[in-house]
Amino acid sequence: MGRLTSVDVCSGAGGLALGLERAGFDPVLLLDNKPIACETLRRNRPKWNVAEMDLLQFDPIENPEPYDPDAFDIDLLSAGLPRVKSSATTKRVETGLELHLLRATVLLAAHVVQPRALLIENVPDLVTAPEFEEVRDFIQSELVHLKYRFNWFVLNAADFGVPQDRKQGVLVALKDRFFDQFRPPTPTVTRHMTAGEALLPSMSARGWHGAEEWATQANRVAPTLVGGSDKRGGADLGLTGTKKAWAQMGINGGALSDEVPGSDGTQESDTSGSPLKKLTVEQTAVLQSFPDDWVFAGKKTARYRQIGHASPPPVGEALGRAIADALRS
Structure with a gap:
């Protein structure tokens, strides 16, 4: 046709x-x-x-x-x-x-x-x-x-x-x-893809030894991504209740990271001191099921907001x- x-x-x-x-x-x-x-x-x-x-x-x-x-x-x-x-x-x-x-x-x-x-x-x-x-x-x-x-x-x-x-x-x-x-x-x-399944390839990309364990406990679909308002700075994954849901999956929903975890689990751009991992912009695009080759213009917050609103x-x-x-x- x-x-x-x-x-x-x-x-x-x-x-x-x-x-x-x-x-x-x-x-x-x-x-x-x-x-x-x-x-x-x-x-x-x-x-x-x-x-x-x-x-x-x-x-x-x-x-x-x-x-x-x-x-x-x-x-x-x-x-x-x-x-x-x-x-x-x-x-x-x-x-x-x-x-x-x-x-x-x-x-x-x-x-x-x-x-x-x-x-x-x-x-x-x-x-x-x-x-x-x-x-x-x-x-x-x-x-x-x-x-x-x-x-x-x-x-x-x-x-x-x-x-x-x-x-x-x-x-x-x-x-x-x-x-x-x-x-x-x-x-x-017939079966929902979990956040752990979707993000395991990226979480393990730098050799993080705990990636498999993290993916096993992130055994549900992710909460709804929230792009947030263009009128305020910063990028986070949602309101307090949503951030709690992310925390139960081992994710720090307060901000985004510039890189996935290294072999020891360290994310160099994360200075929060939290044991929870931060997602990258690219990982949020995975959670929205954009193809890997889809390029988002702008800096980190602008890219994330486009993804979250999509x-x-x-x-x-x-x-x-x-x-x-x-x-x-």
């Missing part, structure tokens, strides 16, 4: 776009407002049409560059959007930047791109929580008159081979004639295959 086309917004480090590429989608345009994310995309896929632009300012009707809506017939509009605040009050949900981006994506789909399918990936609460009912109603009201039908569901990346407990809320909307052929993706693995490529691939099957049928 032939390749399909897509437009991807809020592309970040490209996790969703990479997964969709594997599933048979070639992007006509990728959009992100962060220069470092756009650099990452261009380094890895020089032929991709990457635009550094704020989605809220993107108006291809008034300014057709870099995307001319009359020139393309798009199969899919995809968006791995910044996480709406699931713990926010209704008022904050109504005024947050994340919600504005969600609304902008829906309006872009409804009034400009009009793809055969729309894919939005965000927090699980967007699918079920009462405080987001008005958001879900807005999405339906904008798209239903254009003959889209909807499927809301929650996936866990661990069910698709990602060594991480990462639940994702998903909206897939398809034009009416394709909708009955769509089936949400089912797990691709959608794991295997989840994007599973979603892409399910959407492609429906469109091709």
Whole structure:
């Protein structure tokens, strides 16, 4: 079957776009407002049409560059959007930047791109929580008159081979004639990969004698990686509760290391005095199931934040295959 086309917004480090590429989608345009994310995309896929632009300012009707809506017939509009605040009050949900981006994506789909399918990936609460009912109603009201039908569901990346407990809320909307052929993706693995299994090759790369023992006790999927806010310095693996979960796996979640343990377990850049090991940026990319050759631009904290905010490529691939099957049928 032939390749399909897509437009991807809020592309970040490209996790969703990479997964969709594997599933048979070639992007006509990728959009992100962060220069470092756009650099990452261009380094890895020089032929991709990457635009550094704020989605809220993107108006291809008034300014057709870099995307001319009359020139393309798009199969899919995809968006791995910044996480709406699931713990926010209704008022904050109504005024947050994340919600504005969600609304902008829906309006872009409804009034400009009009793809055969729309894919939005965000927090699980967007699918079920009462405080987001008005958001879900807005999405339906904008798209239903254009003959889209909807499927809301929650996936866990661990069910698709990602060594991480990462639940994702998903909206897939398809034009009416394709909708009955769509089936949400089912797990691709029968057993979850543990953090120990995923990280053992890197933990033992410098000959650490305790790597096998560490991997044996890190016998569960990793907690959800949290990219953190761009407005504060440093890189850590999450809030207090998450750091405790990392500590139970022998990981110091307070910061990242510049190197994996040496033969005696020493990490030269770690001056904390803790017996727990710190992850490297490259190891967090493993936990997100990025391929080894995917290069992240920027310094350590910037690279980690791109990784932590990304959608794991295997989840994007599973979603892409399910959407492609429906469109091709």
